[in-house]
Amino acid sequence: MVNPILVALDVSDLARAERLAKSLDGYVGGFKVGLELLMGEGPESVSRIAEFGLPVFADAKLHDIPNTTERAARRLAARGARWITAHATGGSRMIEAAASGLTAGSEGRKVGVLAVTVLTSLDQTDLETLGVSNSVRTQSVELARMARRAGAEGVICSPSEVVSVKALSPEFLAVTPGIRPVGSAHGDQKRTSTPVEALRAGADFIVVGRAITEAADPVASASSIVESLRAAALL
Numbered sequence: 001m002v003n004p005i006l007v008a009l010d011v012s013d014l015a016r017a018e019r020l021a022k023s024l025d026g027y028v029g030g031f032k033v034g035l036e037l038l039m040g041e042g043p044e045s046v047s048r049i050a051e052f053g054l055p056v057f058a059d060a061k062l063h064d065i066p067n068t069t070e071r072a073a074r075r076l077a078a079r080g081a082r083w084i085t086a087h088a089t090g091g092s093r094m095i096e097a098a099a100s101g102l103t104a105g106s107e108g109r110k111v112g113v114l115a116v117t118v119l120t121s122l123d124q125t126d127l128e129t130l131g132v133s134n135s136v137r138t139q140s141v142e143l144a145r146m147a148r149r150a151g152a153e154g155v156i157c158s159p160s161e162v163v164s165v166k167a168l169s170p171e172f173l174a175v176t177p178g179i180r181p182v183g184s185a186h187g188d189q190k191r192t193s194t195p196v197e198a199l200r201a202g203a204d205f206i207v208v209g210r211a212i213t214e215a216a217d218p219v220a221s222a223s224s225i226v227e228s229l230r231a232a233a234l235l
Helices: 014-024 035-040 044-050 066-078 092-105 124-129 136-149 159-166 195-201 218-231
Strands: 005-008 030-033 056-062 083-087 112-116 154-156 173-176 205-208
Touching (some): 035 044, 044 056, 066 092, 112 173, 159 173
Parallel strands (some): 083 112
């Protein structure tokens, strides 16, 4: 079985990200390069982390006109990204452009767009403040449905919406952030779950950040999550 743990390398410098990636190789299934590294160290951070041989998820959260999104996706693919994220609220033409650019820059590698539905830091009250009358689950599923039709490989959604998203198509990927091992602080995340809960709900990949990267022993933390998944027959 594929190791479903994607470690969010949400750190401030590339050297630290590389040390973490090197130490965690063999314990996780891939890495996320997010906005902090992309803005601080640049797209080169994707290339450097990709050198470890595991899939890299470039969490750029693209949200712009289709032409600009297509060009940005193309550049990230050329850097070695396996997946990139784009906000589903950018619409179907933007998702189509992201998928097109990603494919064009991939040189034949398997790549895909993960459309961001509703951020896990938002809840129902936040959506209402934004003028969205749908429930969080309905909004997530409607955006996922649109993104799938536009050519996305999957979505970023909270564990709470996984069952509904996977009902659209078993092959459509559900990647879940907001993962907190038992006993971990929730931080700024509002819709969270444990690794076991998320995978039992049907998530294909789980994104784990601070619980590993800010642990006193990141390798031990990652190993503990792996063991919990094995004990639950999920790995």
